[in-house]
Amino acid sequence: xxxxxxxxxSLVFSSFCFSQNDTNTVIALQNKxxxxxxxxxxxxxxxxxxKALSISTKINYKRGIAHALGSLGLVYKYKGDYxxxxxxxxxxxxxxxxxxxxxGVIINLGNIGTVYDAQGDMSxxxxxxxxxxxxxxxxxxKHTASIQYHNIANLYGNQAMFSKSEEYHFKALALxxxxxxxxxxxxxxxDLGSLYSLNDSLRKSLNYYLEALSILEEIGKKxxxxxxxxxxxxxxxxxxxxxxxxxxxxxxxxxxxxxxDIEFKKSLExxxxxxxxxxxxxxxxxxxxxxxxxxxxxxxxxI
Numbered sequence: 001x002x003x004x005x006x007x008x009x010s011l012v013f014s015s016f017c018f019s020q021n022d023t024n025t026v027i028a029l030q031n032k033x034x035x036x037x038x039x040x041x042x043x044x045x046x047x048x049x050x051k052a053l054s055i056s057t058k059i060n061y062k063r064g065i066a067h068a069l070g071s072l073g074l075v076y077k078y079k080g081d082y083x084x085x086x087x088x089x090x091x092x093x094x095x096x097x098x099x100x101x102x103x104g105v106i107i108n109l110g111n112i113g114t115v116y117d118a119q120g121d122m123s124x125x126x127x128x129x130x131x132x133x134x135x136x137x138x139x140x141x142k143h144t145a146s147i148q149y150h151n152i153a154n155l156y157g158n159q160a161m162f163s164k165s166e167e168y169h170f171k172a173l174a175l176x177x178x179x180x181x182x183x184x185x186x187x188x189x190x191d192l193g194s195l196y197s198l199n200d201s202l203r204k205s206l207n208y209y210l211e212a213l214s215i216l217e218e219i220g221k222k223x224x225x226x227x228x229x230x231x232x233x234x235x236x237x238x239x240x241x242x243x244x245x246x247x248x249x250x251x252x253x254x255x256x257x258x259x260x261d262i263e264f265k266k267s268l269e270x271x272x273x274x275x276x277x278x279x280x281x282x283x284x285x286x287x288x289x290x291x292x293x294x295x296x297x298x299x300x301x302x303i
Contacts, residue, residue: 042260046075066095066104074111080262080298082115089115106132106144110151117155118263126155146175146184150191157195165195183224186215190228197235206235226255226264230271237275245275266295 049071056064073088089112096104113128133148153168169192176184193208213228233248249272256268269292276285 042075042078046072049075062095062099063101063104066092066099066101069095070104070108070111073108077111077115077118078261078263080266082119085115086112102135102139103141103144106135106141106148109135110144110148113151117151122155122159126152129155142175142179143181143184146172146179146181149175150184150187154191154194157191157198160198162195162199166192169195182215182219183221186212186219186221186224186228189215190224190231193231193235197231197238202235202238206232206239209235222255223259223261223264226252226259226268229255230268233275234271237278240278242279245279249275262295262298266292269295 049068053065053068053072056062056068069088070092073085073092076082076088077085089108093105093108093112096102096108109128109132113125113132116122116128117125129148129151133145133152136142136145136148149168149172153165153172156168157165169188172191173185173188176188189208189212193205193212196202196205196208209228209232213225213232216225216228229248229252233245233252236242236245236248252268253272256265259265269288273285273289273292276282276288
């Protein structure tokens with residue numbers, strides 16, 4: 001899974017820039033954004049981010065504009081509209097560079113990399129990941145460095161470069177543990193699960209996923225829990241444990257109703273189709289494969 005830092009607008013303005021009414025509006029928007037982020041309600045985030053962008057533009061708060069643009073890019077990325085996502089990310093990147101906002105530059109470079117990664121342009125994706133990593137290391141920002149280690153490791157894994165992928169996963173895990181970042185630790189464990197699955201170390205892979213799930217349930221991250229459940233179901237399928245595979249698959253579909261992420265739903269339909277083929281339920285397999293094709297085409301029609 002690709003690790004993407006969600007950039008929700010931080011609207012903390014100097015008091016001389018706006019009236020008390022503006023302040024109250026911004027605080028209310030920020031609170032709503034945090035609520036909707038936690039519940040993966042992308043349309044609601046989009047609505048309030050556009051409001052935040054409008055207010056930031058009105059009072060000429062350049063940092064707020066840059067943050068809002070980056071957040072809008074991420075929402076469109078999750079919606080599968082890669083063209084719009086790149087447009088917003090590049091605008092945000094340019095603004096952050098003008099402001100000498102290194103954290104903003106790192107976030108946008110990494111997010112641009114994830115879009116190219118999703119589109120299959122591995123060379124461009126890797127270039128942006130390493131650009132982001134170089135700046136993270138130059139300012140000793142362990143958190144953003146860990147994010148780029150995750151992304152680089154996953155890209156190498158997808159290219160079947162096992163040893164390189166493993167190297168960067170363990171670099172990420174070391175940083176996550178030093179920061180006591182439970183979400184980061186869980187993400188690395190999932191990534192290692194995916195890597196060992198590709199390398200046919202099936203039981204080892206499943207153990208990493210189950211360990212990650214325990215942490216994710218503790219911190220309540222629905223999107224990541226959904227991804228982990230998909231992979232656990234697939235893992236039990238590989239081990240020919242039908243009952244366990246179906247148990248986790250049904251849990252995933254139940255949770256999917258609460259997750260507004262087209263990439264997640266696309267992956268779920270594809271895995272469900274593969275699982276039902278393995279267990280000779282071709283009717284269910286065909287239904288889920290049709291759903292996967294519909295979601296896949298809806299994404300690439302936006303490119």
